[in-house]
Every structure is written in C-alpha cells, then in structure tokens.
Amino acid sequence: xxxxxxxxxxxxxxxxxxxxxxxxxxxxxxxxxxxxxxxxxxxxxxxxxxxxxxxxxxxxxxxxxxxxxxxxxxxxxxxxxxxxxxxxx
Numbered sequence: 001x002x003x004x005x006x007x008x009x010x011x012x013x014x015x016x017x018x019x020x021x022x023x024x025x026x027x028x029x030x031x032x033x034x035x036x037x038x039x040x041x042x043x044x045x046x047x048x049x050x051x052x053x054x055x056x057x058x059x060x061x062x063x064x065x066x067x068x069x070x071x072x073x074x075x076x077x078x079x080x081x082x083x084x085x086x087x088x089x
Contacts, residue, residue, distance in 0.1 A: 024051055024065035025074050025084070032084055041081040 031050060032042050042050070044066070051062035066082065069075040075082050 020061075021065055021068040021072065021074070023056065024062075025069055027051055027054055028069075028075070028082065029084055032082070041078070041083045044077065044080045044082055047082040 027050060028042065028047060032040060047066060048059065048062045051057045051065055052059045057065065066075065070077065073085055075084055077083070
C-alpha cells in the first residue's frame with residue numbers, strides 16, 4: 001500500500017475535504033452509528049466490504065484504512081468485529 005494515501009484528501013457528501021482515513025471513519029460511522037438493531041459494531045469482513053463498495057476505495061485500500069484507523073485508535077476489534085472508539089464529543 002502506498003503511504004501517500006495517508007494524506008490524500010477525499011470530499012465528503014457535505015462538500016468538506018477530509019483525509020483518507022477520516023473519510024473511512026465517516027463511512028463506517030454512517031452505518032455503525034445509525035444501526036437500529038442495538039448492534040454498535042460491524043464484522044471486519046462487512047466493514048471492508050462497506051468501504052470497498054465506496055468508489056473511493058479498492059479492497060486493498062479498505063483493509064489499509066481499517067489498519068490506519070486501528071493504529072490511530074479510532075476503531076478497535078473484539079472477536080473480528082469492528083467498533084468505533086467512543087469520544088468525549
């Protein structure tokens with residue numbers, strides 16, 4: 001994976017430019033943050049597929065984005081399920 005993706009800006013639907021991993025977090029939060037079934041996580045495979053379905057990510061990009069988000073502690077894993085780290089905001 002090319003480390004230059006770390007600084008790639010992507011435009012969100014609201015017209016705001018964000019960095020590559022931040023956009024991945026935005027995409028995940030749209031699904032995990034709005035789950036109505038009481039489940040606040042997503043399987044790792046589903047998270048990768050969700051990102052890869054976005055035309056801004058390849059499958060490799062999706063895997064890399066999850067790795068970056070985990071290394072920055074924006075997400076964490078429990079038994080192969082992805083959860084967004086709560087913030088004080």
